[in-house]
Amino acid sequence: LGPADLTTxxxxxxxxxxxxxxxxxxxxCVVRHLHKYLFDSNVAVIQAASxxxxxxxxxxxxxxxDILTExxxxxxxxxxxxxxxxxxNVTVNEGELEDLMGKFCPDEVFSHIQWITRLxxxxxxxxxxxxx
Numbered sequence: 001l002g003p004a005d006l007t008t009x010x011x012x013x014x015x016x017x018x019x020x021x022x023x024x025x026x027x028x029c030v031v032r033h034l035h036k037y038l039f040d041s042n043v044a045v046i047q048a049a050s051x052x053x054x055x056x057x058x059x060x061x062x063x064x065x066d067i068l069t070e071x072x073x074x075x076x077x078x079x080x081x082x083x084x085x086x087x088x089n090v091t092v093n094e095g096e097l098e099d100l101m102g103k104f105c106p107d108e109v110f111s112h113i114q115w116i117t118r119l120x121x122x123x124x125x126x127x128x129x130x131x132x
Contacts, residue, residue, distance in 0.1 A: 024067045030056065031064070035075070053079040 034056075037049035057064055057079045065073060065080055073080075103122055106115070 027056070027064055028067060031068070031072070031076070050079075 031053070034049045034053050037045050038053075040046055040049070053076065057076065065076075068076065103119060106118075110118070
């Protein structure tokens with residue numbers, strides 16, 4: 001038969017792996033390892049893996065979901081946020097802010113017990129108004 005070039009006969013790289021970006025390969029490995037840690041016997045490890053998956057899937061703007069296979073995307077569905085965050089325009093009511101600061105740092109002189117009593121009663125009153 002004669003000599004043969006093994007790299008062209010039987011050691012051809014997979015086309016999908018050769019075209020992948022290094023970041024995609026790295027993220028795929030990280031996701032596979034975190035998937036393994038989701039089923040660990042230690043609850044702290046499971047919590048850490050879950051937090052890491054949430055962070056990964058929100059950090060890369062759905063880039064990570066594009067490199068997952070169909071079955072992987074079904075598996076990691078709880079970790080993928082489907083809603084886009086909306087930017088809210090927040091305005092500050094200066095009167096309410098000054099009133100709140102006056103409760104925590106009053107200009108008048110109070111005893112410690114009076115100050116705590118005012119804070120607790122204000123907190124309870126605001127919680128009561130929240131339920132109405």
